[in-house]
Amino acid sequence: MLELLFLLLPVAAAYGWFMGRNSVKHQELKDRTNITKNLSSGLNFLLTDQEDKAIEQLLHLLDIEAATIDTYLALANLFRRRGDWDKAIRIHEKLHQLKLPKVQAQQIQYELAKDYQSAGLYDRAEKLLVPLIRQEVLRELALKHLVALYISTHEWGKALQLRDAVEQTSSGSLxxxxxxxxxxxxxxxxxxxxxxxxxQLVASYPKAIRPRFELARVALAQQKPAQAFSLYKAILLEKPQWSADILPLAKQCQLPDEDWYQLLSQLSHKHNNISAHIELACWLLEQGSDKAAEQLLLEKLQQQPNIRLFKALLEQRKQGSKAAAEVLDSVTELVANYLNKKVLYSCRNCGFKTRQHYWLCPSCQQWETVEPISGIDGR
Incomplete structure (x- = not known):
């Protein structure tokens, strides 16, 4: 009889394993059913515009199932794009508390920092972004947000402390x-x-326009016209579209006529700049070459239709004909009124238009992208 009991032990063990396995499967099935039910309930709340209830329902699922992180990230990003930063923050904070693989955890940390920054919680955003600049994958993105954050708060010193980290990236915009x-x-x-x-900035960032512009301004103020003119000339030959703003400053350098003429001639004939055409015509007038000035404006206007060139030609002909001056005065005034309503600058990055120049685009927050417009109303 005792031998029979020993023979039944393996049978009992096998039965226990089988029943336990069925119990685990049953629990898993029950859990999945609950997850599906809660998920369906959460989606239903979303569809019926009960977003707060939906978030509570969906966040509750995170305690049960963390395999659908991408779905939650997509939902949080949707809220952020809509401006519902508090909802996005709640989701990302919940995700940030989970024990996830390092790469995924860092991505969630970055997304949460973006939420805080969008909501104006700059100290919280900074605290999350600073560690990320040590991670190669997210370094450039984290730096761009940190720099934008310091620009918003005018903490120029903190931004400049990121110089070494920026040098580790290939970002020209940074x-x-x-x-x-x-x-x-x-x-x-x-x-x-x-x-x-x-x-120092000119030497460190040769592609930036503003340091050269500011250095020329200081040189002009310190009665160093030759240095100022050299800097203005370098900017104009690289960015001839800036002629309308920089030529009046370069003219203050009062250099010999030959140097001034060479610069205007190069900008006019090689780069076809409207402001250079007009300045060159004015220079010819000052030299007593009235017909040459009028001929220049007429030729350039035929090659390159432009309202400002047309206005300059009207003013030139008004001076040469007293009989037509009264009629031309009226036309010139109409043209001037038209031009006074036109935008002068446009951001090449986002298309923002303005009559005032900004080094930092108010729309897309990019530096040195707001430039003088071209075309029929351009300068």
Missing amino acids: RLALANIGCEQQQQAEPEQARAVYQ
């Missing part, structure tokens, strides 16, 4: 941002101190 931030920091500085900083 370097351009640091060059302009360096200029912003010197706006209230003494001229000599500012001049030294601008020289």
